[in-house]
Amino acid sequence: MDVTVFSTKRYDRRFLDAANEAAGNPCRMRYLEARLSAESATLASGAQAICAFVNDTVDAAALGQLAAGGTRVVALRCAGFNNVDLKAAAAHDIAIGRVPAYSPEAVAEHTVAMILSLNRKIHRAYNRVREGNFALDGLLGFDLGRRTVGLVGTGKIGIAVARILKGFGCRVLACDPAPPPALDGLAELVSLDRLLAASDIISLHCPLTPQTRHLVNEASLARMKPGVMIINTGRGALLDATAAIAGLKSGAIGYLGLDVYEEEEELFFEDQSNQAIQDDVFARLLTFPNVLITGHQAFFTVEALEAIAAATIENLVAFAETGRPAYPVALEPAG
Numbered sequence: 001m002d003v004t005v006f007s008t009k010r011y012d013r014r015f016l017d018a019a020n021e022a023a024g025n026p027c028r029m030r031y032l033e034a035r036l037s038a039e040s041a042t043l044a045s046g047a048q049a050i051c052a053f054v055n056d057t058v059d060a061a062a063l064g065q066l067a068a069g070g071t072r073v074v075a076l077r078c079a080g081f082n083n084v085d086l087k088a089a090a091a092h093d094i095a096i097g098r099v100p101a102y103s104p105e106a107v108a109e110h111t112v113a114m115i116l117s118l119n120r121k122i123h124r125a126y127n128r129v130r131e132g133n134f135a136l137d138g139l140l141g142f143d144l145g146r147r148t149v150g151l152v153g154t155g156k157i158g159i160a161v162a163r164i165l166k167g168f169g170c171r172v173l174a175c176d177p178a179p180p181p182a183l184d185g186l187a188e189l190v191s192l193d194r195l196l197a198a199s200d201i202i203s204l205h206c207p208l209t210p211q212t213r214h215l216v217n218e219a220s221l222a223r224m225k226p227g228v229m230i231i232n233t234g235r236g237a238l239l240d241a242t243a244a245i246a247g248l249k250s251g252a253i254g255y256l257g258l259d260v261y262e263e264e265e266e267l268f269f270e271d272q273s274n275q276a277i278q279d280d281v282f283a284r285l286l287t288f289p290n291v292l293i294t295g296h297q298a299f300f301t302v303e304a305l306e307a308i309a310a311a312t313i314e315n316l317v318a319f320a321e322t323g324r325p326a327y328p329v330a331l332e333p334a335g
């Protein structure tokens with residue numbers, strides 16, 4: 001099967017080639033650096049399958065071009081499919097596959113890395129020591145094991161975070177409308193209000209929905225402990241960045257760790273070090289010493305990339321054999 005892979009980085013190629021080889025090389029990969037859009041879709045002409053990533057545009061126009069070029073299946077190398085027009089895909093008879101779950105531990109461990117770095121100010125200490133500054137002023141931390149951590153969302157990732165924090169001795173609070181039974185003994189289930197009021201550290205692990213959009217906003221910040229630490233490795237729009245800036249300026253937020261950002265499509269996954277950042281809100285966030293930002297890298301471990309590549313090949317092989325990806329994306333209900 002011919003597969004055109006969009007938005008390819010060196011690491012995608014490495015892991016997809018390995019997974020393809022392990023499966024007996026069922027796919028002939030053609031790697032492109034270009035992001036998928038209506039304009040670039042013609043590059044896939046003649047390929048029965050394409051492979052796309054989280055910031056590719058799989059809209060009606062792109063799907064129309066893909067269908068005209070003979071594409072029958074889109075294999076997403078991610079879990080989310082908010083960038084896909086499912087109705088247009090159905091209209092063009094293009095199947096969509098995704099990777100429903102890869103390593104939750106990868107994201108959980110990055111979350112804890114952010115908590116520890118912000119608390120012990122590792123990002124600042126690293127720079128100081130390189131400049132021969134061994135002063136400790138400004139680097140004062142706290143004992144994590146004596147603090148209360150609130151987890152909003154305790155699915156695959158939230159529960160993995162709870163397990164790690166339990167090991168540190170933290171008191172873990174959780175709010176989740178459908179908590180998994182495995183949470184028993186790891187966290188106390190409380191209301192969101194209680195969690196906001198009682199937590200020293202709040203970490204977001206719920207999906208982005210109309211209900212959770214800007215869950216961290218001016219009103220919810222006012223209900224949190226002054227100087228709270230907020231970590232977002234979920235989705236950028238869970239946090240209102242403008243409200244966060246106001247909270248950082250007033251001291252309401254004592255520490256902020258972000259792996260995701262509401263407007264990240266224009267920023268993340270590319271080297272932009274030779275140009276001015278156009279997003280003023282993002283640029284302002286970068287100026288605070290108590291803000292730590294990573295560019296959507298929480299998932300980025302060997303194990304997670306192996307799992308993503310293996311599931312992608314599985315989707316493609318299943319489609320070639322049965323006309324259906326192994327992990328198909330369910331179509332939206334009509335209307």
Ligand code: NAI
Nearest residue numbers: 152153154155156157175176178205206207233234298299
């Ligand atoms: P999951 O589906 O296993 O768990 C989500 C949990 O959130 C569920 O238990 C659900 O009941 C709960 N939830 C839903 N609405 C809620 C609400 N209003 N308040 C509190 N809890 C609520 O998902 P998983 O795999 O644990 O992923 C969590 C988040 O992490 C997702 O938003 C995902 O997009 C994000 N993520 C981020 C990555 C990164 O690299 N930064 C990589 C992978 C996922």
